[in-house]
Amino acid sequence: MDLSSLRPAAGAVKNKKRVGRGQGSGNGTTAGKGNKGQQARSGYQKPINEGGQVPVYRRLPKFGFTSLQRKPIKTLNLSQLEDWIQDGLITGEEISVYDLKALCSGSYADYFKILGNGEITTAIKITAHFFSKSAEEKIIKAGGQVIKAYRTLEEASKIRDLSVEEALLKPKAKLVKRVKKSAKP
Structure with a gap:
């Protein structure tokens, strides 16, 4: 017995039912869809009908929401930065937002946050949008410098x-709310 002699069992493979191919087939004319109406149309x-049972979309609760103020934040640990420095991906004494974007495969609309997991041994100047307290302490302890960026690359490129x-x-x-002065009685 070899692979070329294998065949499916008798009756296991059936031809597809071809509807709308003439009246002699038994499924011509209306192709099994009945006469007219919405259900006959493509x-x-x-x-979804579950009979009298309450359908699943009503059984399950609504939850969550999408915040309009959500910022796409890419996070990086100090251990990752140290690995990149050791591997030679980061050269020089400064890491800019451009470098972070390239190394993280980020977009121009991303914010970057440096987290304190791991250790950093080289004194390096890092520019990012957010820093955890532990990351900031470790960078300064290693002789580096922390610079906070306020805008994404996309926002910064729009300032002429x-x-x-x-x-x-x-x-x-900062946006200043204007308060209407009420008429004094």
């Missing part, structure tokens, strides 16, 4: 008067 799908590097470090203006 694109119709039967709604400044270069992207300067715009990254410029704080955003």
Whole structure:
């Protein structure tokens, strides 16, 4: 017995039912869909019907929401940065937001946060949007410097008067709510 002699069992393989191929087949004309109406048209799908039972979309609760203020934050540990320095992916004494974007496969709209997992031995100047307290302490302890960026690369590139590097470090203006003065009685 070899692979070329294997065959499916008798009756296991059936031809596909070809509807709408003439009246002699028994499924011509209306192709088994009955006469007219929405159900006879293409694109119709039967709604999920569970009989009298309460359907699953009503049994399960609604939960969660999508915040409109959500920031896409990419996180990096100090151990990752140290590995990149040891491997030669980071050269020099400074890591910019551009470097973080390239190393993390991030986008121009991403914020970057440095977390304190691991140790860093080289004195390096790191520019990122957020730092955990432990990461900040470890970087400074190693003789490095922490620089906080306020804008994403995408936001910084839209500021015309400044270069992207300067715009990254410029704080955003805070929105001031205007309060209507009420008429004094």
